[in-house]
Amino acid sequence: MPLARAWSVALYGVDGRLVEIEADIGLGLPGVHLVGLPDASLHESKDRVRAAVVNSGRTWPNRRITLALSPATLPKAGSGFDAALACAVLAACGEVAQGELDGTVLIGELALDGRLRSVRGILPSLLAARRSGARRVVIPAETLHEASLVDGLEVVGAARLNDVLGWLRGDQKLPGPPPLTVVPPDEPPDLADVVGQKSGRLALEIAAAGGHHLMLVGPPGTGKTMLAQRLVGLLPELAADEALQIAAIRSVAGRLPVTGPLSLTPPFVAPHHSSSVAALVGGGSGLPRPGAVSMAHRGVLFMDEAPEFGPHLLESLRTPLEEGEVRLARAAGSVRYPAHFQLVLAANPCPCAPAHNRDCTCPPTVRRRYLGRLSGPLLDRVDLRAELLPVTALSGLDLEPGESTSAVRARVLAARAAAQDRWAEHGWRTNSEVPGPALRTRFRLSTSVVAPLEQGLREGRLTARGSDRALRLAWTLSDLAGRDRPDEAMVAAAMRFKEQQVA
Amino acid sequence: MATKDELGRRGEDLAVDYLRGTGLVVLSRNWRCRDGELDVVATDSTRLVVCEVKTRSGTAFGEPAEAVSRQKAARIRRVTQAWLAAHQVRWCEIRFDVVAIVAPPGGEVTLQHYESAF
Numbered sequence A: 001m002p003l004a005r006a007w008s009v010a011l012y013g014v015d016g017r018l019v020e021i022e023a024d025i026g027l028g029l030p031g032v033h034l035v036g037l038p039d040a041s042l043h044e045s046k047d048r049v050r051a052a053v054v055n056s057g058r059t060w061p062n063r064r065i066t067l068a069l070s071p072a073t074l075p076k077a078g079s080g081f082d083a084a085l086a087c088a089v090l091a092a093c094g095e096v097a098q099g100e101l102d103g104t105v106l107i108g109e110l111a112l113d114g115r116l117r118s119v120r121g122i123l124p125s126l127l128a129a130r131r132s133g134a135r136r137v138v139i140p141a142e143t144l145h146e147a148s149l150v151d152g153l154e155v156v157g158a159a160r161l162n163d164v165l166g167w168l169r170g171d172q173k174l175p176g177p178p179p180l181t182v183v184p185p186d187e188p189p190d191l192a193d194v195v196g197q198k199s200g201r202l203a204l205e206i207a208a209a210g211g212h213h214l215m216l217v218g219p220p221g222t223g224k225t226m227l228a229q230r231l232v233g234l235l236p237e238l239a240a241d242e243a244l245q246i247a248a249i250r251s252v253a254g255r256l257p258v259t260g261p262l263s264l265t266p267p268f269v270a271p272h273h274s275s276s277v278a279a280l281v282g283g284g285s286g287l288p289r290p291g292a293v294s295m296a297h298r299g300v301l302f303m304d305e306a307p308e309f310g311p312h313l314l315e316s317l318r319t320p321l322e323e324g325e326v327r328l329a330r331a332a333g334s335v336r337y338p339a340h341f342q343l344v345l346a347a348n349p350c351p352c353a354p355a356h357n358r359d360c361t362c363p364p365t366v367r368r369r370y371l372g373r374l375s376g377p378l379l380d381r382v383d384l385r386a387e388l389l390p391v392t393a394l395s396g397l398d399l400e401p402g403e404s405t406s407a408v409r410a411r412v413l414a415a416r417a418a419a420q421d422r423w424a425e426h427g428w429r430t431n432s433e434v435p436g437p438a439l440r441t442r443f444r445l446s447t448s449v450v451a452p453l454e455q456g457l458r459e460g461r462l463t464a465r466g467s468d469r470a471l472r473l474a475w476t477l478s479d480l481a482g483r484d485r486p487d488e489a490m491v492a493a494a495m496r497f498k499e500q501q502v503a
Numbered sequence B: 001m002a003t004k005d006e007l008g009r010r011g012e013d014l015a016v017d018y019l020r021g022t023g024l025v026v027l028s029r030n031w032r033c034r035d036g037e038l039d040v041v042a043t044d045s046t047r048l049v050v051c052e053v054k055t056r057s058g059t060a061f062g063e064p065a066e067a068v069s070r071q072k073a074a075r076i077r078r079v080t081q082a083w084l085a086a087h088q089v090r091w092c093e094i095r096f097d098v099v100a101i102v103a104p105p106g107g108e109v110t111l112q113h114y115e116s117a118f
Helices: A045-055 A082-092 A122-131 A141-147 A161-169 A198-210 A224-229 A240-253 A277-281 A311-316 A318-323 A364-372 A376-380 A405-426 A436-440 A451-458 A464-481 A488-499 B003-021 B070-086
Strands: A003-012 A015-026 A031-035 A064-070 A104-106 A136-140 A154-158 A214-217 A300-303 A325-330 A333-338 A342-347 A384-387 B025-033 B036-043 B047-056 B093-102 B110-114
Touching: A003 A082, A003 A122, A015 A082, A015 A122, A031 A045, A045 A082, A064 A082, A082 A104, A082 A161, A122 A136, A122 A141, A122 A240, A136 A141, A141 A154, A154 A161, A198 A214, A198 A224, A198 A384, A198 A405, A198 A464, A214 A224, A224 A300, A224 A342, A240 A333, A277 A311, A311 A318, A311 A376, A318 A325, A318 A376, A376 A464, A384 A488, A405 A464, A436 A464, A451 A464, A451 A488, A464 A488, B003 B025, B003 B036, B003 B047, B003 B093, B003 B110, B025 B070, B036 B070, B047 B070, B070 B093
Parallel strands: A003 A104, A031 A064, A104 A136, A136 A154, A214 A342, A214 A384, A300 A342, B047 B093
Antiparallel strands: A003 A015, A015 A064, A325 A333, B025 B036, B036 B047, B093 B110
16 A cells, blocks of 8 residues: 555654654655654654664665655654654555554654564643544553553553554454552651741741742751751642643653652752753753642742852742743743742841841842842732741750741641632632632631731832732631631731741 | 676667557667756657666666666756757647566566656
8 A cells, every 4th residue: 555644743842743644655766755744752763763774674665655644734843753654654665554554543753673672652642632532552662661540441552563563463462551650749848957047937838828939038957948848748648630730841851850750749840050041941952841840839949049040040939820821932842831839038137147137247238139039020929928037046944945847838738728618719829829819809807807918008118919829828727727718917917928028 | 798788778768668568669778968868759640758777787876767867867857858959849748657567686676667757
């Protein structure tokens, strides 16, 4: 048969599209012509596929072969189409029956000797294949662990092109995915390790309960980093759909662990301050790859030494913070990655940062400029600011032992459950997700309760967005206290947290 | 004569026999002009068939037909214009074929005919 079809998947971010690959053997000089907007790496697959087919002991048709990737208008990139291209050609020259390829999606890069190599993004590809009604999928054997997350689809892993051909003909069996293993969450660092820092702990608890963005300011060595690392331990386990979303992002980034791909622990990502914008929000040549903000999806993005991050890095965070996703447009196309993360900033009060503020030797302008590197619009999105005080004693009677993670986590989970009950019918999960207008209309608080906010607005100490954020914080405080709505004292406290003067 | 020229000569003889077998009438062989050479010019009585013959002793350096590159195809078209002018042929349909021959020393000779190759 001079015409054959095979199917594969093209990835755009974490969204996949089924791609139909047609092979036609026609008149003309021998050669391979690939059409359908392939990029450079896909153009090279002509040579890879041919070598792989020949080295697998099959005959390559010495004719003019036209390979069309459809939909033709979508730019396609990468080496994951190799297996499907090889099978389409072999079907066109009659080595494989077309009926065996129907309903089968083939994914994988071919090595010149006919081995099937792994590609990034198997998990989202499988999800796309299932969505488009494929019956069975062949993936590289090395990536089978990713397939254990997808059910309702026959997935097999092949190590060589010959295995795939044998399996298509029905002569050979191929292994399916291993049983799903959920990673038992690592024992998170315990909150009890942090010495003192009552206000820091409180801020951390509130941030965990309401999903609020947090900023910790204090001299070096007071436990900012320790506190931030303990935030993940306070958060509830991820829901199944969230865990799958994160696994898909990691799969696209090529960072899905082989042992136990599904993790229910919220991710904790701490980029260094020398990171590039591309590393932070996503980027790279061709179709952009996910950055730190997406790797921290449904988890914590911790920016230690926040003022050391370049201004363009900090500003690039503003849109994902507001919208919960990043859209990256490049010449090759635009992709969308989810980026719903909780931001934790940590900073020293000034460049010299002595243990006690009174020993600071920085000129006032330097001091002011240091935290001024964090722009107003960014800080306006941070709900909670906590100042950490120097630790004055490591042991002694005046030092009460801190609460452990499990004790605080119980309170956080109770508060989150209360918030979820309240907002469930509107589709919000935490207080921080509730839009401002809803807080001011449907869930409006009485005039006397919001009096501190009104006063703050009138005196110009608070922006309109700032007052919405203080309201959200007040709801979290009431959830933690076990009340059904905040009172005046809570609103006032929320406002203090919001506008606490740092530096 | 160098071995490769001998091989080419032998291949061309084979090709001509083959083409005659398919019912073509051979008009010129190894027609040369300043721009180059046409291996075989033949006709099937309705159109002109210009045939490039490529012979190799093995496929270690690729299939013989692969050696007909875009530049080579362009040169054959150009030389064909010269042939038409020299023989005062005006309008006619032209077909460009490639005959690829693999003749391993002491082995079996295979011949592949690509009609309308370019």
